Amino acid sequence: MIKRFIALALLVGVGLIFTTLMMTYEPDANLNLTAHYYAEHTANDVGSANIVTAILVTYRGLDTLGEVTVLFLASSIIGLVLSLGKKQNKTLRNLVPVGELLTTGSLYLAPIIVLLGVYVFVNGHLTPGGGFPGGAIIASSMLLLLLSDPLKHFSHGLISFVESISGFVYVALGVLGIVMAGSFLDNRILPLGQFGELISAGAIPLIYSLIGLKVGAEFSSMLANLSEMEDL
Amino acid sequence: MAYIAMATGFLLILIGFYGALTNRNLLRMIVAFTIANSGVNIVIIAIGYMHGRTAPILDSVVPVAEAANRIIDPVPQALVLTAIVIGVGVTALMLAFAYKLYERKGTLDIAKFTELKW
Numbered sequence: 001m002i003k004r005f006i007a008l009a010l011l012v013g014v015g016l017i018f019t020t021l022m023m024t025y026e027p028d029a030n031l032n033l034t035a036h037y038y039a040e041h042t043a044n045d046v047g048s049a050n051i052v053t054a055i056l057v058t059y060r061g062l063d064t065l066g067e068v069t070v071l072f073l074a075s076s077i078i079g080l081v082l083s084l085g086k087k088q089n090k091t092l093r094n095l096v097p098v099g100e101l102l103t104t105g106s107l108y109l110a111p112i113i114v115l116l117g118v119y120v121f122v123n124g125h126l127t128p129g130g131g132f133p134g135g136a137i138i139a140s141s142m143l144l145l146l147l148s149d150p151l152k153h154f155s156h157g158l159i160s161f162v163e164s165i166s167g168f169v170y171v172a173l174g175v176l177g178i179v180m181a182g183s184f185l186d187n188r189i190l191p192l193g194q195f196g197e198l199i200s201a202g203a204i205p206l207i208y209s210l211i212g213l214k215v216g217a218e219f220s221s222m223l224a225n226l227s228e229m230e231d232l
Numbered sequence: 233m234a235y236i237a238m239a240t241g242f243l244l245i246l247i248g249f250y251g252a253l254t255n256r257n258l259l260r261m262i263v264a265f266t267i268a269n270s271g272v273n274i275v276i277i278a279i280g281y282m283h284g285r286t287a288p289i290l291d292s293v294v295p296v297a298e299a300a301n302r303i304i305d306p307v308p309q310a311l312v313l314t315a316i317v318i319g320v321g322v323t324a325l326m327l328a329f330a331y332k333l334y335e336r337k338g339t340l341d342i343a344k345f346t347e348l349k350w
Contacts, residue, residue, distance in 0.1 A: 007253035011246055018242040022235065027282055028305075035305040039288070043296040051288035051299075051306040056313060067314050074321030078328040128289065132317050196291065215317070222324045229331060 047192035048125040048201040056130070057204050057211075061185030065174065068167070068214055075218040079225045098148055106148035113141035121212030125201040131208040135215025142220045146227050154224040163217035166210040173203055173210075237278035244271030258330040258340040262323065269319045273312045280308030 031039060038051055038059065048054040056064050114137075120127075121134025146152055177186035187207070193200035248268025252261050281304055288306035290296055334340055 004254060007250065010253065011250055014249060015242075015246055018246070022238055022242065025235075025238070025279075029282075031282075031300055031303075031305060035307055036300050038306055039300040039303055043290055043299070049290045051290070051303065052309045052313065055306055055310040060310065063314070067317060070318055071321050074325050078324055081328045081332055084332070126289075128287065130313075132313060136320075195296075219320070226324070226327065226331075 043195060046187060046201060046204070047195055048187075048204050049196050050125055050127065050130075052128075053125045053130050053204060053208065054201075057124075057207050058185065058187045061174065061207075064211065065170070065185070068170070068211060068218075071215065071218050072163070072167070075222045075225075078222055082225050082229055095150060102148045106144045110141040110145055113144065114138055117141070117212065117216065118209075121209050122205060123198065124208040124212075125204045126196065126198070131211030132215055134208075134212035135217075136219060138212070138216035139219030139223060142223055146223060150227065153228070154220060156221065156224065159217050159221045159224065163214055163221070166213040166217070170207060170210045170214065173207055177203075235278075237281065238275055241271045241274030241278060244268065244274065247271070256342050258333065258342055261342070262326045262330060265326070266319070266323055269315075269323075273315055273319075276308045276312050276315070280305040 030036075038055060042048060042051045042054045046054040046058050048058070117134045117137035117140075119134075120129040120137055121131045124130030124134070142154065173189070174185040176189050178184050180186075181188040185207070187202035187204045190202045190206070192202050199205070245268050248264045248266075248271060251264025251267065255261050255264060285304045286294060286302055288303040288309065290299055290303075294302045330340065333345065337344055
């Protein structure tokens with residue numbers, strides 16, 4: 001009882017802070033300096049129609065590399081933590097048989113979902129979307145396959161191969177940016193092309209596709225590790 | 233509009249905090265943290281919103297020359313894109329730890345884990 005009271009008192013305090021913040025908040029009438037710079041210069045400097053993509057992949061590309069690294073660390077630690085003290089003689093779970101509809105439907109849908117994911121990250125510089133949503137969509141098709149067959153085993157070798165190759169090429173493209181264009185992860189190592197076309201914005205579609213593959217592989221390895229835990 | 237989104241975000245943060253403070257089940261606490269996380273993302277997006285403007289994507293509707301007067305702030309959106317992905321990683325990590333704790337003690341009740349209590 002007293003604990004619940006303390007928790008509620010704390011929440012009222014935090015709520016008061018939030019209310020004050022909201023009451024004193026005034027939406028900006030104009031873009032601030034940073035946003036204004038991005039709005040003015042993205043089209044000429046980077047050539048990407050989607051300004052958010054230009055910020056993520058080129059202007060703040062190093063942060064995105066760090067983010068992908070954090071995700072990689074998270075998926076590796078999950079694999080490590082779950083494999084510690086794992087019993088060898090696994091008892092097979094008694095599962096309710098999966099219905100015909102789910103099996104056929106998931107086999108039919110999974111390739112289409114992967115295709116959608118590829119579409120999302122290839123068009124990352126033109127439409128809302130990009131490597132991270134695209135990778136998550138690819139991983140969701142893996143989740144669908146796991147739902148239809150919980151005992152399914154994905155090839156960890158393939159997943160880590162895709163992950164390491166895309167990570168390596170991502171960093172290699174960044175270093176190529178230093179050599180050929182002037183800064184790390186500069187997208188002008190390839191011609192900028194016609195603004196708004198699929199093949200444009202220099203290396204952005206390439207880098208974002210690699211990010212998409214890497215994120216998809218990381219999420220898939222998380223799913224595979226979590227699903228391979230034995231029954232308790 | 234920005235105020236509705238912001239109020240929703242703050243409310244979600246409060247709901248998440250309440251759930252994390254009052255529940256003793258680890259899985260429920262993880263769900264509560266995820267809700268608070270979504271609330272933070274909504275608040276950041278709401279700060280970037282500006283009335284009467286459109287998404288920061290340049291096309292025939294938003295020509296390059298007028299971009300600075302037609303688009304909303306793209307920086308919060310880029311931040312939230314990062315935050316969402318990291319949030320997924322953190323949630324998956326919490327779930328893996330919760331699984332290991334359950335394996336050790338056979339319970340998910342946080343009051344039963346007293347090793348670090350003084």
